[in-house]
Amino acid sequence: MRRSSSSRIVLYAALVAAALLFLAPLYVVIVASLKPLDEIRAGGIIALPLAPTLSAWAKAWGTACVGSNCVGLRPYFLNSWLIVLPAVAISVMVGAVNGYALTKWRFRGADVLFAALLVGCFIPFQVILIPMARVLATLGLFGSLAGLVLVHVAYGIAVTTLLFRNFYLGVPDEIVRAARLDGAGFFAVFFHVVLPLSKPMLAVAAILQFTGIWNDFLFGVVFAGPGNAPVTVALNNLASASLGAREYNTDMAAALLTALPTLIVYVVSGRYFLRGLTAGAIKG
Amino acid sequence: MSALAIEGVAKRFGAVAVLNDIWLEVASGEFMVLLGPSGCGKSTLLNIVAGLEHSDAGRIVIGGEDVTTREPRDRNIAMVFQSYALYPTMSVRRNMAFGLRMRGMSRVEADRLVEDAARLLQIDALLERRPGQLSGGQRQRVAIGRAIVRQPKLFLFDEPLSNLDAKLRAEMRLELKELHRRLGATIVYVTHDQVEAMTLATRIAVMNGGAIEQIGAPQEVYDRPASAFVAGFTGAPAMNLLSGQVVGIAGGFGFRPDGADGDIALGSLRLCSLRAGQRVLFGIRPEDIGPSAANGPDGGCVITLTKLLVEPTGADSHVIFRLGHAKITARFKPGDVPLGECPPVAFNVSRASLFDAETGRRL
Numbered sequence: 001m002r003r004s005s006s007s008r009i010v011l012y013a014a015l016v017a018a019a020l021l022f023l024a025p026l027y028v029v030i031v032a033s034l035k036p037l038d039e040i041r042a043g044g045i046i047a048l049p050l051a052p053t054l055s056a057w058a059k060a061w062g063t064a065c066v067g068s069n070c071v072g073l074r075p076y077f078l079n080s081w082l083i084v085l086p087a088v089a090i091s092v093m094v095g096a097v098n099g100y101a102l103t104k105w106r107f108r109g110a111d112v113l114f115a116a117l118l119v120g121c122f123i124p125f126q127v128i129l130i131p132m133a134r135v136l137a138t139l140g141l142f143g144s145l146a147g148l149v150l151v152h153v154a155y156g157i158a159v160t161t162l163l164f165r166n167f168y169l170g171v172p173d174e175i176v177r178a179a180r181l182d183g184a185g186f187f188a189v190f191f192h193v194v195l196p197l198s199k200p201m202l203a204v205a206a207i208l209q210f211t212g213i214w215n216d217f218l219f220g221v222v223f224a225g226p227g228n229a230p231v232t233v234a235l236n237n238l239a240s241a242s243l244g245a246r247e248y249n250t251d252m253a254a255a256l257l258t259a260l261p262t263l264i265v266y267v268v269s270g271r272y273f274l275r276g277l278t279a280g281a282i283k284g
Numbered sequence: 285m286s287a288l289a290i291e292g293v294a295k296r297f298g299a300v301a302v303l304n305d306i307w308l309e310v311a312s313g314e315f316m317v318l319l320g321p322s323g324c325g326k327s328t329l330l331n332i333v334a335g336l337e338h339s340d341a342g343r344i345v346i347g348g349e350d351v352t353t354r355e356p357r358d359r360n361i362a363m364v365f366q367s368y369a370l371y372p373t374m375s376v377r378r379n380m381a382f383g384l385r386m387r388g389m390s391r392v393e394a395d396r397l398v399e400d401a402a403r404l405l406q407i408d409a410l411l412e413r414r415p416g417q418l419s420g421g422q423r424q425r426v427a428i429g430r431a432i433v434r435q436p437k438l439f440l441f442d443e444p445l446s447n448l449d450a451k452l453r454a455e456m457r458l459e460l461k462e463l464h465r466r467l468g469a470t471i472v473y474v475t476h477d478q479v480e481a482m483t484l485a486t487r488i489a490v491m492n493g494g495a496i497e498q499i500g501a502p503q504e505v506y507d508r509p510a511s512a513f514v515a516g517f518t519g520a521p522a523m524n525l526l527s528g529q530v531v532g533i534a535g536g537f538g539f540r541p542d543g544a545d546g547d548i549a550l551g552s553l554r555l556c557s558l559r560a561g562q563r564v565l566f567g568i569r570p571e572d573i574g575p576s577a578a579n580g581p582d583g584g585c586v587i588t589l590t591k592l593l594v595e596p597t598g599a600d601s602h603v604i605f606r607l608g609h610a611k612i613t614a615r616f617k618p619g620d621v622p623l624g625e626c627p628p629v630a631f632n633v634s635r636a637s638l639f640d641a642e643t644g645r646r647l
Contacts, residue, residue, distance in 0.1 A: 174369035177336050182383035182430075183357040192382070196373035 033057060033252035040248050056249035060238070060257055064250050067226075067237045073257055076234035080214060080261075082145050083230055087152035088209045094153070095160020095205060100194050102161070103168040104176045105186065114165065120158030125218050136223060143225025151223055152213045159212075160205045167201040168194070203272040211262045231258050286345075287312040287470040288333065288438055293342035295328055295494075302328050303494045306342070310438075310472060315464050318474045319481040320491035321517070326474045329491075330440050333472065335359050347437045357386075359438075362431035366443040368423040370415035376402075376426050377411040383434045401433040404463075421452045428460075432467065441473040445480065457483055478518045482506065490514045508637065512644040515567045515637055521602060523567045524612040527641060532560040539566045539638075543608030546587030548631055553638060563641035568631055570602065573614035575622055576630035588626050605629075 035049040062072040141147030179189045220230040288310040295303040310316045318326040331337040335356035384394040402408040498510035509515035515523040528541040538547035589605040638647040
């Protein structure tokens with residue numbers, strides 16, 4: 001310890017400096033969201049608010065104009081939840097079943113199928129916008145929440161399948177064989193034996209999917225239609241479309257509101273996330 | 285009626301033939317051990333019996349019913365795995381009850397059967413624990429308990445003791461034998477450990493290269509190995525196999541090991557098919573080489589053995605000699621270890637085996 005005390009100081013100084021650098025924008029956003037508008041106009045973006053107020057938050061939540069619709073972010077928050085919850089649940093469960101089928105029921109063509117699924121991880125979103133729009137139109141789902149959920153599930157399955165397949169490679173085949181001899185079929189083995197083992201990977205997949213889908217802007221703006229826009233699209237419309245003077249405090253508050261769910265998810269479950277990412281590596 | 289009949293089973297993985305036309309019948313109550321080196325196909329054969337893998341040809345008949353195309357769960361069998369394969373998220377109780385519950389038994393009735401089986405295996409104090417909280421020996425007991433609680437027609441064991449340390453392995457071996465006696469169960473047991481095979485089996489099937497080399501009672505396999513492979517695989521230390529040729533000597537035939545300066549008289553081996561000059565393998569167990577009062581009939585050196593090493597094991601000492609081009613191992617009582625360049629050693633030829641040098645089959 002003695003040997004390293006001076007290098008420790010340098011190390012911590014570097015870490016603190018890096019942390020300050022990355023946290024500085026967040027600080028500015030938080031401070032600005034708590035200032036009245038005239039304080040912002042007076043300049044000094046670093047300064048703490050002289051008269052802190054939550055009025056900008058209230059406005060962003062309930063009365064700010066999103067495009068021509070002055071209802072705040074609240075209804076769009078609901079849209080986001082209605083998209084995220086089913087999309088996460090479905091993509092994680094389907095990914096788990098896929099990973100299980102690909103590793104524990106080695107059927108003919110499993111490797112080809114997996115390779116095809118992997119391609120899905122690498123196709124840029126922009127490439128599939130038009131074909132996807134056609135598919136959704138054909139299904140009669142264009143501009144609906146269900147359509148958006150379908151898009152996210154379709155895209156998410158590639159990643160979740162990859163995650164669960166690699167996780168299940170580390171689960172001994174003999175456990176599955178034992179369960180089959182014990183009388184369990186495909187789904188009984190999955191639900192009674194494999195799924196209870198998968199908690200760390202379920203957490204990882206759910207967190208990844210949640211943040212990915214919550215933060216999505218592109219699919220939301222293209223496929224949702226005006227009434228079903230998720231909160232990210234609403235935030236953009238709120239910040240860019242307001243007439244007259246820019247209300248920076250409201251914009252900042254809206255940005256924070258939009259980011260809050262993913263921030264909370266990370267803070268609350270970051271530990272499980274790390275544990276899950278390494279779980280497969282440690283125990284066979 | 286046989287409990288299990290394996291009829292002409294064959295299996296290929298791509299270009300590699302893993303099993304060639306396997307025929308095997310296991311009588312009810314028998315403890316059949318499939319013995320062989322890794323890669324000989326014994327585990328694949330067990331998996332085919334279990335229905336976990338499909339054979340390319342042949343039939344599996346369990347209790348008189350053809351189950352070749354049936355799912356594992358519809359074969360009324362239980363299996364114990366090398367890695368135990370307990371369900372890690374379930375308690376011991378739920379592990380053992382799982383098979384019963386999957387078959388629709390009520391919780392109360394399953395619990396009663398689980399507790400009976402747990403008492404039999406002395407794991408009733410562990411029922412509420414998770415597998416992760418158990419030692420290796422306890423886990424193996426639970427795995428066996430999970431198998432017996434269902435009272436299947438047939439038990440399959442896939443190297444169940446390989447993950448245990450030597451002492452525990454010996455203990456569990458005894459317990460398995462005792463369990464077999466008490467339950468009267470029919471067991472097919474795969475191992476590469478010839479000691480397990482000898483001690484547990486009522487019959488052994490020795491496998492090599494995807495084929496069964498010999499089926500027989502343990503003592504029969506040990507005393508009269510059907511091939512040089514079986515001879516070399518059974519016994520510890522294994523049977524000595526000397527290559528050489530048959531020579532004519534006064535009063536019959538002798539065996540001249542390659543590079544040796546003398547012959548071993550084969551008089552007491554009653555074989556009619558020998559001819560002088562024939563290439564053979566001469567197999568003799570370490571315990572069939574013993575001390576002798578003198579070497580030849582007239583006290584002369586009949587064959588030169590050079591002592592290389594002595595391995596004391598406590599009860600016996602293994603003495604390694606050079607004989608011609610080969611090394612042979614003999615088992616002596618510690619006090620009998622011979623001295624000198626041409627030690628007085630006798631071969632108990634009546635217990636020796638001769639194998640065809642080319643085919644390896646017993647002559």
